[in-house]
Amino acid sequence: MKKTRQKAILSLKIISVLLLLGLVLLFAFRNTILDKVIHRIDAKLERDYQCNFTIQKAEFHDLTNLEFHDISLVPHQKDTLVSIGELKTSVSFWKLLVGDIQLGKLEINKGFIQLVKTKNGSNFDAFLHSKKEKDEKAEVNYAKLLNRISSKLMDLVPTDMQVKGFAFRIDDKGNKVVFDFNELALANKKLTTIIQVTSDKFSQQWSINGFADPRDRKADLTFANAKNDTIIIPYIDKKFNLKSGFKSIHFNLENLAMNSGELHIEGYSSIQDLVVNNPKIANKDVIIKSARFDYHWIVGERFMALDSTSTVQLNNIKCQPYISYTNEKDKVYALKLKIPKMKAQDFISSLPKGLFRHFEGMEAQGNFSYALNFEYNNHKPKDVIFTSKLKPDGIKITKYGEADLNKINGNFVYRAVDKGVLQRPINVGPGNGNYTPLSLMSPYLKKCVLTSEDPSFMTHRGFINEAFRESITKNIRTKKFSRGASTISMQLVKNVFLTREKTLSRKLEEILLVYILENNRISSKDRMLEVYFNIIEWGPNVYGIAEASEFYFQKRPWDLNVNQCLFLATIIPNPKGFMAKFDANNKLKPAAKQTEKFLTNLMFKRNILMANDTIGNFPLEISGRAKFFLKQKPTSIDSDKTPVEEFEF
Template identity: 85%
Template sequence: MKNEKQKAFLFLKIFGGLLLLGLLLLFAFRNTILDKVIHRIDAKLERDYQCTLTIQKAEFHGLTNIEFQNISLVPKKADTLVQISKLKTNVSFWKLIIGDIQLGKLEINKGFIQLVKTKNGSNFDAFLHSKKEKDENAEVNYAKLLNRISSKLMDLIPTDMQVNGFAFKINDKGNKVIFDFNQLVLNDKKLTTIIQVTADNFSQQWSINGFADPRDRKADLTFANAENDTIKIPYLDKKFNLKTGFKSIHFNMENLAIESGKLHIDGYSSIENLFVNHAKIASKDVVIKNARFDYHWIVGERFIALDSTSTLQLNNIKCQPYLSYTNEKDKVYRLLLKIPKMKAQDFITSLPTGLFRHFEGMQAQGNFSYGLNFEFNNHKPNDVVFESKLKPEGLKINKYGEADLNKINGEFVYRAIDKGILQRPILVGASNPNFTSLSSISPYLQKCVLTSEDPSFMTHRGFINEAFKQSIAKNIRTKKFSRGASTISMQLVKNVFLTREKTLSRKLEEILLVYILENNRISSKERMLEVYFNIIEWGPNVYGIGEASQFYFQKRPSDLNVNECLFLATIIPSPKKFMYRFDATNQLKPSVKQQETFLTKLMFRRAILTTNDTIDNFPLSISGPAKLFLKQKTTVIDSEDTPVEEFEF
């Protein structure tokens, strides 16, 4: 027994001696090892990224403190990417032993990172492309991957940091911005930052302050203007014609940890007085006074989800979102959105200023709740789920804003907008000799237009869920907005109450106004259809069926035959190009006849037309002023090249 203890003690002494000897050797040759590591990194950067790493001096002070002087990273035939005069840091010895790098204290004096892009390329191109081939069949555990990446990043953030005279520069073909870190201090988990931001005719001082603990993976930071003014974001205005800014942003991360094989990320973000200005969004500044996002992300082996316990608040509008992406046999995307019961007036006053200008001043009573269910499977695109349900309780509009929906029931003046130019006024009412009541419009035209534009107009409430589903499926499948789901109600609201500007603002207003118009029964379906027939464009400077029937056929709308009605219905998508539907002999091209035949058969199949309706249906003959456009047509497009609108029902 004694011999065994002696042997164990001897073994421990030998092991301790060897460990001590190893540490002494490591200490003695630490600078040599550091040089070899730097050379290995330099070789990798040269091989994989065509960059040269230069470090004039690199040495250990003690066992864990390292000092670098005059560091530079220069891509071949490009501007310097990184330059640092002096960098001091210390690393965790035990982490270093197992091959990990965990930074403790970090000091940086004078230097910059600059991203330069010219017409010939950029100095960071090589870093945008992975050099390793990916095995598409290899399965990736999302939770482990994201946890590993976040751990590496957190380890590279020092627990104590002091940066002086360091700048981040952007030069995108002459569009320059400099973020100069006049002060960046992380001490005892408290972060203090002052950043001088400079661009053409622009100068501001930003600050990021708060709590930051990279080892415990927690943070609570506030991003604001050091002078308590609005932060304006440079670069984006010249690059994307986007003007944006905010008063302050608050970011909080409370938890980032693996639990039961899943990565959980918890916290919240809020923003105050956000403004955005872009021609594709709205015609003026869009302002959100207060917004907050309380998030709980869950990352599993093959899925990423925003848990339903998360909340999103926009002024007084609160909703509960659920987002998920699952990548197993199929890729499945899902969105659930729930707005619990709230006052309609609170909803209206909470809408972002500038995004819903036609709603400004609107007053409503009652409550409503809303739910959205969307699901898309990439292997079953036609089985897309789209369910949108709004549940009103005593909902009523007491006062309209700029868009007074009641005007549709009386006589009013309509002015189309073409390419931003206001067109001549059209009086919609009996005082206009060209105005045609619905009863005086050929029933064939009503049937043709409804079949081609909106078959269920008389029964739906502004929207067709099935059309939305088909539209979404096709747009995702083609990866572009190749098909819309516009109803006659939507076209009517867009033309009568809104502009034709292609902005997010107009589309959102259109959706809300259509719902109000249809579900509050402000106007009858017959009146809506009557107005529609009297305002839509039917040719160059031709508005309404009264003008159109004379322009093409020198007839009253009540006298139009089936062929004439088919022609008028099929040119609605592109009325100014009607002349290109005819060949050199002024006969309808074969592709156009095929389109009209398709529409006719569809109407026969649905029993909208009968064989008796086609008796005395004479061939199409353009006899009105439209003949001049046929004569003036200088370019004849072959039937194969003529764009023909598709009918999808």
């Protein structure tokens, strides 16, 4: 026992001597080792990224403090990417022993990072491409990977930092913006930052202040204008035609840690007075007074999820989202969204200003709750789950905004918009000689159009979940909006109450207005269908079923037979391109005949048509003014779409 103890003591003494000797050698040759490390970095950047990396002076002060002078990184025949006049830092000795770098303090005086892009390329092109081939078969543990990356990033954030005279510059083919860090200091876990932002249109001073503890992985920061004014975001306005700004952003990171093999990320972010302007969003500024996102992300070995305990609040609208991605045998995407019971008026009042202009001034009574459930498996695309349920509780519209849905029940003037140009006014009512009541239209018109466009129109409440489900499946499979789920109710609202502008605003308003129209029984289905037939476009400058009957067949609406109604039904998605259905002899092409045969058989199968209905049906012949268009080139290709296949913004 005594000998064993003596051997252990001797071993400890030897290890201590060797460690001390190693430290002495490391201290004695630390600058030589540093020079070799710099040369290796220079060789790697030259070999892999075609860049010259130089440091005029680099030296240790004691064992952990380093000082560098005149650092530069210059891609071959490109603008300088990085230039730093003086950099002082300290590193954790114990971290260095295991091959990691953890910065204790950092001081930078003068320098810049600049990203320059010209018609001949950019000075950062080489860094955008990985030099290592990816092993697609290797399975990555998402939690461990993300934890490792976040740990290394946090270690590179010093606990004591002082930056002066440093700038970050962007020059994207003349679209320039400069971020000058007049002050950036982190001391005693308190961050203070003053940034002078300059572009060709404005100059502002930004501030980022608050609590930051990179070692404990926590932060609580406020991003605002130093002069308490609105922050304007540069660069993206010219790059993406997106003008945006906000009053302040608050970011909080409360927890970033591994727990039972899962990485948990918790905190919240909020923004005040957000303003966004983009032609694809809306035709005017969209303003969000306040928004907040309380997040709880969970990352596992093969999955990532936004936990259902997270909340998103938009003004007074509060919802509970759940998002997940699982990559095991199959890739499964899931989205769930719940809006707990809330007042309808609070919802209307909380809608972003400018995004729902037709709702501004609207007043409502009652409450509602909402639930959305979506799940998609890449190996089972036909089994996609999509349910959307809104539960109203005494909802009643007491005052309309710009869109007065009661208009549909009386006489009104309708004007179509074609490529942004208002078309001739059409009186929807008895004052118009071409106006045709539903009772005076051929019964086959209703049967054919509903079969082609919206088979469940008479029973649904504006939306068809099954159509949405099929639409999502096809759009994901084709990776584009190749199929939509537009109902006649949606087309009617779009035409009567909204513009044809292709914006997110218009589509969102369309969805909400359809729900109100259908679920508040504002108009009967027959009245909606009657208005629809009397206003939609059936051809070039042809509006309403009376004009269409004359234009194609020199008939009145009540005289149309099955074949003629089938033809009219199939051109609704693309009325100006009706010529594409005909060959050089003015006869229907095989594809068009096949579409009509499909619809006819479908109506027979559903007992919508009887054998007697097709007696006396002659081959389709265009006898009206439309025949003069048959020799013209179609304005767009008509693809003989199957029912409900257009998707429009």
